[in-house]
Amino acid sequence: MILETIKSQKITFEQKVVALARLAEGSIEVLNKSEALKKYIEDGIICDLFEGNAPYRPRYIVPDYDIFMEQGSKFLNIDKPTNIWEAVHGLLILYKHVPSITTMPVYLGNIDYLLEPFIKDEDEAYLAIKLFLKHIDSTITDSFCHANIGPKETKAGLLILKAMRELELPTPNLTIKYTEETTGRISVEAIKTALVTAKPSFANDKIFRDDFKGEYGIVSCYNGLKVGGGANTLVRVRLGALSKLAQSKEDFLIRVLPEVSKEMLDYIDERSRFIIEESGFYESSFLIKEGLLEKEKFTGLFGFVGLAECVNNLLGATEKKERFGYSDDANALALEIVSTMHKIIANHKTQYAGEFFENTHLLHSQVGIDTDRNESPGCRIPVGEEPEIFEHIMKSAPFHQYCPSGIGDIFVFDETYKSNPEAILDIIKGAFETNLRFFSLYSDTCDVVRVTGYLVKKSEIEKLDKGEQVLRDTTILGKGARDNAKALGRKLRSE
Amino acid sequence: MSLKGKVNKIIKFSNVDGPGNRMAIFFQKCNFNCEYCHNPETINLCKNCGLCIEGCPTKALNLKEKKIEWNEELCCECDKCTKICPHNSSPKIYSYTIDDLLEKIEKVKPFIKGITVSGGESTLQADFIAELFIQVKKKWPKLTCFVDTNGGVNLKDEKYKKLVENTDFFMLDIKAWDKVEHLNITGKDVDTVIENLYFLRDINKLFEVRSVIVSERINNRLTVEHVSRIISEKETRYKIIKYRNYGVRENMKSNLFSPTDQELKELEEIAKENGVKNTLII
Ligand code: SF4
Ligand code: SF4
Ligand code: SF4
Numbered sequence: 001m002i003l004e005t006i007k008s009q010k011i012t013f014e015q016k017v018v019a020l021a022r023l024a025e026g027s028i029e030v031l032n033k034s035e036a037l038k039k040y041i042e043d044g045i046i047c048d049l050f051e052g053n054a055p056y057r058p059r060y061i062v063p064d065y066d067i068f069m070e071q072g073s074k075f076l077n078i079d080k081p082t083n084i085w086e087a088v089h090g091l092l093i094l095y096k097h098v099p100s101i102t103t104m105p106v107y108l109g110n111i112d113y114l115l116e117p118f119i120k121d122e123d124e125a126y127l128a129i130k131l132f133l134k135h136i137d138s139t140i141t142d143s144f145c146h147a148n149i150g151p152k153e154t155k156a157g158l159l160i161l162k163a164m165r166e167l168e169l170p171t172p173n174l175t176i177k178y179t180e181e182t183t184g185r186i187s188v189e190a191i192k193t194a195l196v197t198a199k200p201s202f203a204n205d206k207i208f209r210d211d212f213k214g215e216y217g218i219v220s221c222y223n224g225l226k227v228g229g230g231a232n233t234l235v236r237v238r239l240g241a242l243s244k245l246a247q248s249k250e251d252f253l254i255r256v257l258p259e260v261s262k263e264m265l266d267y268i269d270e271r272s273r274f275i276i277e278e279s280g281f282y283e284s285s286f287l288i289k290e291g292l293l294e295k296e297k298f299t300g301l302f303g304f305v306g307l308a309e310c311v312n313n314l315l316g317a318t319e320k321k322e323r324f325g326y327s328d329d330a331n332a333l334a335l336e337i338v339s340t341m342h343k344i345i346a347n348h349k350t351q352y353a354g355e356f357f358e359n360t361h362l363l364h365s366q367v368g369i370d371t372d373r374n375e376s377p378g379c380r381i382p383v384g385e386e387p388e389i390f391e392h393i394m395k396s397a398p399f400h401q402y403c404p405s406g407i408g409d410i411f412v413f414d415e416t417y418k419s420n421p422e423a424i425l426d427i428i429k430g431a432f433e434t435n436l437r438f439f440s441l442y443s444d445t446c447d448v449v450r451v452t453g454y455l456v457k458k459s460e461i462e463k464l465d466k467g468e469q470v471l472r473d474t475t476i477l478g479k480g481a482r483d484n485a486k487a488l489g490r491k492l493r494s495e
Numbered sequence: 496m497s498l499k500g501k502v503n504k505i506i507k508f509s510n511v512d513g514p515g516n517r518m519a520i521f522f523q524k525c526n527f528n529c530e531y532c533h534n535p536e537t538i539n540l541c542k543n544c545g546l547c548i549e550g551c552p553t554k555a556l557n558l559k560e561k562k563i564e565w566n567e568e569l570c571c572e573c574d575k576c577t578k579i580c581p582h583n584s585s586p587k588i589y590s591y592t593i594d595d596l597l598e599k600i601e602k603v604k605p606f607i608k609g610i611t612v613s614g615g616e617s618t619l620q621a622d623f624i625a626e627l628f629i630q631v632k633k634k635w636p637k638l639t640c641f642v643d644t645n646g647g648v649n650l651k652d653e654k655y656k657k658l659v660e661n662t663d664f665f666m667l668d669i670k671a672w673d674k675v676e677h678l679n680i681t682g683k684d685v686d687t688v689i690e691n692l693y694f695l696r697d698i699n700k701l702f703e704v705r706s707v708i709v710s711e712r713i714n715n716r717l718t719v720e721h722v723s724r725i726i727s728e729k730e731t732r733y734k735i736i737k738y739r740n741y742g743v744r745e746n747m748k749s750n751l752f753s754p755t756d757q758e759l760k761e762l763e764e765i766a767k768e769n770g771v772k773n774t775l776i777i
Contacts, residue, residue, distance in 0.1 A: 389508060390603050417510055419775055422608070426516035427508070430606030493508075 012469055014141060018103055025052040030278075031270050037263045045241045046264060048271070049234060049303075049369060051101055055271055056279040059101040059301075062217045063292040064228040065109035068094055075286035084118040084125050088132040095140065098287070102473070104140045107219035107230075108172055112149040112157035119155045129156070130163045137169040143454045143474040144220045150177040151205045153186040161186070161193045161200070168197045170448050170455040170472065175218040178432065179205035184425070191421040191428075191441070195413065198442035198450045204400075204432045211404040213356075221367050221453020222438050223406035226356060229297020231405065233271040235264055236302075236366045239337070240309030240375045249314040249333060253340055261302075261344045268300040268361055272352035296354040301405050302345050303366035306375035307334050308382050325381035325395055335398055338363075338379065342402040365399070365407035367452035370480025377452050378407055386491040393431045400437035408438030410450050414494040415443060444492055451478045451487045458488075500596070500623040502589045503537045503615060507603050511777070513641040513666060513702060515608030518600060522624075523588050525616040526647045528682040529670065531709060531751050533742040536577035536585040537615040547576035547586055556586055593627050600631065600638075609639030609663070618648045621658040628661040639663040641702065645670075645681070646688035650695065664702035665695050672718040680713065692722070696729055705734040708759060710752040719762045720769070727770030735762050735776045 005011075005019045031053065033041075040046040051059060069087070072080045076094065081087040091114065098105035119125040136145065149157040157176075164174065176182070176190045182205075190200050201222060208216045208224050215227040225231055237260055246252035275281055276295070287293045308324040311334045317323045324330045342363050349359045365378025376382040379399040386392055389411060400407050417424055428439050440450050447457050456478030460470050464479050481487035501523040506512075509519040525538045532538065543563050548556045555569035556576060563586045570587065577585045600610060610631065612624050628640040642658070643666045644650075650659055669688060671677040677685035695701040704722055708715050723733055738753050759776045766774050 390606050393606070416777075419777065420510040420515070422514060423508075423510035423516035426608050427606050430603075433605045 010467065010469060012141075012471065015473060018473075021103075022050070022052060025054050025056075028054055030054045031274060033270070034263065034266065036259075037267055040237075040260060040263055043241070045238055045245075045260065046267065047236055047238070048267070049101075049236060049366075051233060051271065054279075055233065055275050057099040057101075057281050058230050058232045058275060058298060059234050060106050060219050060223060060225055060231040061098055061100055061287070061293065062107045062219055062225045062227050062230045063094075063098055063109070063287055064215075065091070065094070065114055065292070067228075067291050069114055071290070073286070073290055075290060081118065084115065084120070084128045087115055087118045088128050092132065092135055092139075095136070100144075102142050102144050104142050104145055106144050106146060106223075107217045107225075108136070108145060108147040109217070110149060110177075111147045112154045112160055115156040116154045119159070122155065122159070125156070126159050126163065129159050130167065133160070133163055133167060133169065133172070137167070137171040138471070140171055141472045143170045143173055143456065143472060145171050146173040146175065146217075146219045146221075148175050148177060148203075148218050149190075149200065150186065151179040151182045153183040157186055158189055161189045164199065165193045165196045168448055168457075170457055170460075170474070173221070173453075173455055174200035175203050175222070175438075176200040177205040177208070177218075178202045178428070184422075187425050187428075188421050191424045192418070194441050195415075195418050195421065195424075195443040196446060197448045198440075198446050198455055199448070201408065201438060201440040201450075202428050202432075204435070204437050204439075206432075207400070207435065207437050208404070218438075221406065222408045222440070223301070223364065224404055224437075226297040226299075228292065228294050229299070229354060229356065230293070231301045231362075232275050232298050232352070233268055234301040234303050234364060234366070235268050235271065236364075237261075237264055237304050238306050238372075238375050239304050240306030240313065242306075243310040243313040246314065252310075252314055253336065257337065257340055258344060261341060264302055265345070265348045265350075265361065268302060269350050269352045272298075272300050272350075276352060294354075294356075297356045299353045299357045299405075300361040301364040302341070302361050303364040303378075304341065305366050305368045305372065305378055307337065307365075307379045307399075308376045308385075309374055310334075310337065320385070323385065325385060325387055325392070331395060331398075334379070338399055338402045362405040363403050364405045365403045368481070370477040371484060372481075373484050378403070380409060383486045383490050389427065389493050390430070393427075393436055394434060397431070397434040397436045400435060403437070406438070408440055408453070409436070410440040410442070410490060412490045412492050413441055413443050414492055415445055416494065417443065449488060451481045454478070497592050498623045498626055499590045499592055500620050500627070501540065502591050502596075503534070503585060503587075505599060507599075508606065509611070512611040512613060512643060513609065513639075513664070516606060517641070518603055518607050518610045520596065520610060520612050520617075522612060522614045522617045522620050523585070524619050525614055525645070526619060526683065527616065527645050528583070530680055530747045531707060531738055531740075531743055534615075535583045535744050536580060538583035541580075541584045541586055541588065542582050544582070546581065547579045550575045550579045593623070593630055596627055597630055597634065600635075604635060604638070607638065609641060611641040611643055611666075613643035614645075616645050616647060617642055618644050618650070618655065618658065621648075621655050625657040625661050628658075632661065641666060644668070644691075646691040647683055649687050650691050659698070659700070662700065665700050666703040666705060667692060667695060667701060668705050668707070669718060669722050670707060671713045672721045673714055676713050680709070692725060696726060696731065699729070701726065701729065701731045703732040703734055705736055707736045707738050708754045708762060709738045710754045710758065712751065715754070715758070715762055716765065719765050723766040723769035723771045727772075730773065731771070732773040732775060733766045733771045735759055735766070735774065737777065 367377040
């Protein structure tokens with residue numbers, strides 16, 4: 001494997017370095033795993049999403065960049081910025097030192113608020129922002145990297161949206177925090193941008209702010225986490241595969257689900273324990289020392305995929321009208337499953353989740369990975385079975401309350417919406433009124449598209465199809481998701 | 496007896512029938528007979544002649560007491576019946592009460608900015624629609640009510656007062672300015688249409704004027720020149736619509752020609768030069 005990686009012509013130098021590091025980490029065993037857990041892992045029911053055998057940094061890190069803008073960094077020898085060039089320059093340097101599971105930062109901050117104080121001359125600011133974004137795309141070669149804007153309209157926010165429309169690049173991913181005080185102007189600009197380049201997504205600011213008691217960041221695909229904290233680990237269960245171990249839906253709810261949840265939680269604890277107690281991250285990182293991160297604001301994520309397959313399996317539903325997303329019974333069962341997991345997690349108090357979260361982990365509706373077959377992302381209605389859009393939203397919304405650390409749906413709109421973006425805003429407003437947490441959109445003519453949560457360029461996937469090298473890891477994942485999970489075959493919303 | 500409306504179809508989410516996302520309700524029956532009509536099956540009410548029954552592959556149609564009966568459950572929406580119908584009609588019509596429609600609106604209400612009635616020609620069922628709008632506004636004051644019309648009935652007339660009062664905005668078609676051309680293409684005079692144009696402009700209820708551009712048959716420049724001058728001082732949008740020949744009756748197609756994008760751009764230029772602030776080519 002090592003030699004194979006070294007010799008590969010399909011991956012770039014950086015991709016090789018990361019792959020080799022993973023191989024090294026994979027060669028040791030330091031975590032305590034129960035026999036039951038090992039069995040679940042072997043059967044592909046529980047998986048740690050390639051986090052490795054010896055975690056030495058939290059999976060998702062959400063630095064408080066405001067603190068950096070206020071004080072600069074002693075460790076990096078950067079002074080507090082005084083103009084737009086120093087601001088973007090400082091941030092770009094800092095980003096290179098923010099680790100994550102991908103080795104690259106998954107969160108870049110509310111970049112509009114960070115840059116707004118430095119916007120004096122708009123032309124100059126626009127140039128700075130464009131170079132900033134271009135730099136991020138070419139050096140953070142992975143689109144699990146996420147920036148936020150909003151909820152207030154800012155000059156910087158408008159310039160960022162304009163630049164993204166012009167650049168059409170997959171990285172960084174972007175979310176606009178939307179609330180009633182978000183202006184129509186920036187909302188419509190955001191939709192116009194999304195119809196060109198599949199971002200930003202819309203986050204329901206009110207719900208997130210309540211759940212995270214204030215500042216939160218949308219990171220990676222769509223994960224909500226606490227600013228100044230993050231998530232040590234994400235372990236997930238494949239509910240579709242799990243459902244096959246149950247005799248009946250009662251058996252699933254009463255026996256199978258609690259059993260697997262216990263193993264999951266123990267494993268999340270064990271991985272977190274290693275990071276917190278053994279890896280030395282929380283003692284040695286300058287991000288902690290300089291106050292950009294606090295251990296108490298970290299938690300662990302309990303992820304799941306395949307709710308649809310699980311429910312359909314348990315009910316033996318083959319006809320469309322009996323299936324998840326259509327039948328009231330199926331949806332009620334699905335809700336019971338999710339709320340049961342939620343309850344189990346809330347009752348599990350652990351020293352490996354921060355005090356900020358009252359020592360609990362969080363439930364996360366995971367988007368899936370490129371090799372998943374027969375497991376739809378989290379709580380989503382499977383691609384190809386989508387009902388009409390308002391039904392789709394109404395059926396999805398009830399699940400969103402249970403997944404503070406991330407859940408969302410993606411809608412593809414046809415080109416006619418470009419001349420009436422307000423129509424999409426009406427749909428988003430309605431969705432948020434029905435308590436949907438997160439809404440993503442793109443248009444069928446975009447080159448940049450959203451796969452499950454991250455973004456890829458269709459033109460880059462075509463390169464990969466021809467066996468050429470590509471800059472971004474995520475393109476490789478996108479190709480897999482397209483091939484294995486029809487991820488690019490979502491229902492087109494027209495009229 | 497409670498009022499009933501004859502509805503051809505409902506589009507729950509539409510982005511082309513006014514501002515924002517709207518529910519569009521298409522009423523059956525029209526007083527024009529445009530050569531390029533894209534929904535010719537909405538022009539007349541069904542005569543119950545039964546000719547379409549044979550052609551239905553799923554046996555969704557039956558004649559009962561000399562009336563056509565349509566079984567929606569069985570229908571596969573193949574549209575064979577409307578193609579067979581020699582009377583520009585459809586057997587698949589819904590007869591709705593106001594309450595039926597309110598119930599449908601209720602379902603999508605959080606997601607829409609309002610409703611738009613279209614056709615056919617919606618103003619032919621003005622009483623029903625006026626009552627519908629009154630109820631909608633009573634229940635959901637935030638929703639706006641729009642009427643899409645060919646301008647063929649005189650909206651100044653007393654009998655449309657209630658409709659006009661309860662409509663937030665109209666969208667008016669001006670298919671041709673020249674009398675003869677208008678008569679040829681629609682089968683009706685243009686005079687009333689133009690009267691409506693002034694009337695709706697003056698009462699500030701004209702959201703949009705639409706002109707379908709057909710090459711060669713219509714002096715499109717003349718139409719755009721006049722319309723744009725009249726609406727330029729208001730916020731009214733001018734929508735310049737490219738004639739496309741899908742959905743159009745086969746025997747009409749040979750007479751109708753799609754304009755080039757260049758032609759459409761030139762027409763838009765004219766509108767802009769005449770001071771229209773908001774133009775849209777589709
Ligand atoms: S006015 Fe509209 S519905 Fe009536 S015939 Fe003309 S195009 Fe068809
Ligand atoms: S569309 Fe008409 S012909 Fe086709 S199934 Fe329905 S009723 Fe029958
Ligand atoms: S739809 Fe046409 S063909 Fe069928 S019964 Fe009515 S008028 Fe006759």
